[in-house]
Amino acid sequence: MISILQNYSAMLMKALGYTMVLTFLALIFAMIIGLIFALMNVSHSKILNFIGTVYVDAIRGVPLIVLAFFIYFGVPQAFKMMGINNFRLPALQAGTIALSMNCGAEMAEIFRAGIESIDKGQMEACRSLGLTYATSMKSVILPQAFKVMIPSIINQFIITLKDTSILSVIGYPELTNMGRTIAGNTFLSLQTWGIVGIMYMIVIITLSKVAKRIERKIKIEDR
Amino acid sequence: MTKGYQMKSDNVKIHVENLKKSFGKLEVLKNINTDIHEGEVVVVIGPSGSGKSTFLRCLNKLEISNGGEIIVDGNNINDKDVNINKVRENIGMVFQHFNLFPNMTVLKNIMLAPIKTGKLSQSEAHDTALRLLKRVGLADKADVYPQQLSGGQKQRVAIARGLAMNPSIMLFDEPTSALDPEMVGEVLAVMQELAKAGMTMVVVTHEMGFAREVADRIIFMDGGYIVEEGTPDEVLKHPKQERTISFLNKVL
Numbered sequence: 001m002i003s004i005l006q007n008y009s010a011m012l013m014k015a016l017g018y019t020m021v022l023t024f025l026a027l028i029f030a031m032i033i034g035l036i037f038a039l040m041n042v043s044h045s046k047i048l049n050f051i052g053t054v055y056v057d058a059i060r061g062v063p064l065i066v067l068a069f070f071i072y073f074g075v076p077q078a079f080k081m082m083g084i085n086n087f088r089l090p091a092l093q094a095g096t097i098a099l100s101m102n103c104g105a106e107m108a109e110i111f112r113a114g115i116e117s118i119d120k121g122q123m124e125a126c127r128s129l130g131l132t133y134a135t136s137m138k139s140v141i142l143p144q145a146f147k148v149m150i151p152s153i154i155n156q157f158i159i160t161l162k163d164t165s166i167l168s169v170i171g172y173p174e175l176t177n178m179g180r181t182i183a184g185n186t187f188l189s190l191q192t193w194g195i196v197g198i199m200y201m202i203v204i205i206t207l208s209k210v211a212k213r214i215e216r217k218i219k220i221e222d223r
Numbered sequence: 224m225t226k227g228y229q230m231k232s233d234n235v236k237i238h239v240e241n242l243k244k245s246f247g248k249l250e251v252l253k254n255i256n257t258d259i260h261e262g263e264v265v266v267v268i269g270p271s272g273s274g275k276s277t278f279l280r281c282l283n284k285l286e287i288s289n290g291g292e293i294i295v296d297g298n299n300i301n302d303k304d305v306n307i308n309k310v311r312e313n314i315g316m317v318f319q320h321f322n323l324f325p326n327m328t329v330l331k332n333i334m335l336a337p338i339k340t341g342k343l344s345q346s347e348a349h350d351t352a353l354r355l356l357k358r359v360g361l362a363d364k365a366d367v368y369p370q371q372l373s374g375g376q377k378q379r380v381a382i383a384r385g386l387a388m389n390p391s392i393m394l395f396d397e398p399t400s401a402l403d404p405e406m407v408g409e410v411l412a413v414m415q416e417l418a419k420a421g422m423t424m425v426v427v428t429h430e431m432g433f434a435r436e437v438a439d440r441i442i443f444m445d446g447g448y449i450v451e452e453g454t455p456d457e458v459l460k461h462p463k464q465e466r467t468i469s470f471l472n473k474v475l
Contacts, residue, residue, distance in 0.1 A: 124285055125322035125381075129336035130312035130388060139335060143326045 001191040008182050015178035016199055022096060022174060023161045029100035030160070031153075034107025039137070041112045052108065059105035064166050068098040072170040095167040103160045110152045114145035147218060154211035158204055165200075175199060234261040236392055236423045237282060241291035244277055251277045253447035255291070261391075264424045266434040266455075269444035270470055275427045278444065279396050282425065283314045295392070312340060315385030319397040321377040323369035323384070329356065330365040333384045342388060355383035359413050375406030379413055386417075393417065395426040431475055435459055443467045 040052030059067070072094040079087035118141050126136030168177035179196035183189045235258045242255035251274045259265055267275045280286040281293060284300050284307050296313060298305045324332050333352035337343035343351060356362045359379040369377055378398055385393060395414065399407040411433050418424055418437050428434065434441055434455060441458040443451045443466075451464045459475075462468045 119320075119322070121318060121320055121322035122324065125316075125318065125324070125384075126336075127308075128283055128285060128311060128314070128316035128394075129384070130308045130310075130340050131336055132308055135339050139339060140324050140326070144324075147326075 001188075001195070004182060004186060004188060004191055004195060008178075011178055011182075012175070012195070012199065015173060015175045016203070018172070019161070019164050019174040020203070022099065022164050022167070022172070023157070025096050026099035026103050026160055026164075027157055029096070030103035030107045030156075033100065033104030034109075034111045037104070037108035038111030038115060041108065042115050056105045056108050059101055060109075064098065064102045064163055065169060067102055068095065068167055068170050071098045071101075091167075091171045091173075095164075095170060095172040099160065099163060099167065102163070103156065106156050106159075107153070110149050110156060111145070114149035114152075115141060117148050118144050150218060151211075151215050154207075154214070157211075158207060161204060161207070162200070235259070235294075236261050236263075236296060237425075238292070238294040239282075240293075242278070242281060242288055242293060243290035244274075244281055244286060244288050251447055252281070252288070255447075255449060257442065257449060257452070259392075259423065259425060261423055262421045263439045264418045264422075264426065264437055265440050265442060266438035267425065267427045267442045267444060268429070268431070268434060268470075268474075269450075273444040274447045275444045276396055279394050279425060279427050282394060283311050283316060285316075308340075312336075312342065312388045313390050314392045314394060315382075315388065315390040316394045317378065317381050317385050317396065317398045319400050321369070321374075321381045321401070323377055323381055325369055328366050328368055329361070329372070329380050332369065332380060333387045336384070337387050340388070348387070351387055351389075352383070355386050356380075358386075358416075359383045360409075373406060374402045375409045378402065378406075378410045382410075382413055382417070392423045392425070395424065395428065397427050397429070399428065399430055429474065431459065443470065445470070 037052045037055050040048040041056070043049065062070075072089060072091065075094075076087055076089055079085075122140055122144070123133075123136055126140050127133070131139070164172075164174050165176035167174060168180060171177065175196055179192055183192040186192065237259040239255055239257050239259075242252055243250070244252040255274075255278060257265075267278065269275045277286055281288045282295070284293075288301065293300050295310050298310050300307060300310055323329075324335070327335065330349070330352050333355060334345075334348040337348040337351060338345060353362065353365060356365055359382055361376060361379055361383070364372060364376065364380070369380065372380065382393075382398075398414070399410050402410065407430065411430060414424070414426070414433070415437050426433075426438075436455075438455050440452060441455055442449055443458055443462075443464070445466050451458055451462060451467045458467065459471065462471060
């Protein structure tokens with residue numbers, strides 16, 4: 001155990017860094033994707049509703065590992081079939097895209113539920129004052145919805161952080177992938193996976209604690 | 224003393240003709256015809272389910288009518304070329320459940336629309352909001368959030384917010400129905416002051432005292448029709464229609 005820490009601690013920390021960066025990137029992209037599709041889903045346009053529903057259902061209906069394989073192996077092949085041979089999608093990009101799309105569909109549902117939880121009298125009051133739908137959303141509905149959504153967003157953040165481990169299958173250099181390398185080199189599976197597990201745990205428990213604190217602060221403000 | 228509504232200005236602010244509205248198979252408004260004149264205070268009464276709130280909500284297109292015409296200040300609001308947001312700027316609305324924005328202070332609640340529509344600058348909107356808060360007797364509440372106000376105070380803020388765009392028409396949808404009894408008076412007082420100042424008002428309410436004292440005209444609705452209308456004296460004291468009489472017997 002000590003030998004692993006001695007020899008591999010720098011690599012493990014670097015891999016953890018990748019995990020964190022991937023998580024944050026995916027979360028940021030997912031928030032953008034989620035907001036766009038949630039707005040489509042709550043709009044009064046049947047076409048936009050349809051597009052939003054298709055995206056959410058399709059992505060939520062596919063396991064992340066399949067989505068990752070599809071993007072990493074499938075998409076370059078599609079380009080090849082179209083006659084573009086030198087198209088490459090490195091694991092870093094493919095992994096980020098797959099995780100963002102996956103997390104984006106979940107975010108879309110969180111955003112939709114958040115927006116729908118706001119009393120419809122709020123929108124009516126805005127519109128009665130002559131505000132446009134877009135202004136009403138931006139100034140009144142979304143700020144309130146966002147507050148409601150924060151616990152779910154934090155929860156999703158933790159899920160996404162754990163989901164990054166799935167991207168080890170396409171060679172993304174994150175923590176689980178590093179664990180596999182170390183366990184393979186040293187044959188010390190018990191120790192390696194123990195260390196990797198504890199590293200995840202420390203990060204996630206810390207984040208959960210921070211999240212709880214934020215949540216409590218919001219609740220107090222609301223009083 | 225009641226003012227006869229015939230005496231009011233001839234200037235028609237809202238013209239309603241053959242208005243129909245259904246929710247699915249349920250016909251809520253069957254055929255509504257009326258004119259609301261400048262400076263007139265029209266109080267709409269009737270049993271619940273009579274369509275009075277729906278009628279009010281059609282006037283600023285919160286409900287889209289299924290037939291007929293609504294002309295507000297010369298604009299047919301069902302016309303695709305009419306910018307409904309522009310029309311709404313001229314029609315304030317007060318809701319039963321206040322619908323104040325909980326994420327903003329009282330002052331910001333009032334300032335939002337004038338600023339976002341570009342009607343007033345930040346400082347003009349600020350001054351207007353303070354002036355309106357003073358008018359409804361809540362100048363000291365500018366920086367608190369709506370959650371910290373009583374029901375009556377919330378509704379007075381909502382009236383101030385409705386006035387912030389300087390509308391020439393105000394719609395009131397059961398403004399005192401969600402209030403504790405001791406707070407009804409303060410809201411009605413503000414509305415009465417507004418009526419005296421010459422605001423065109425359409426008020427859906429169960430407050431018969433307010434109807435009697437403030438209304439120029441009372442509309443009694445039942446079953447999606449206007450059953451009877453006239454001065455408070457005519458409708459409340461000398462109702463002609465059987466349904467009006469039976470309704471008044473229950474509420475008075």
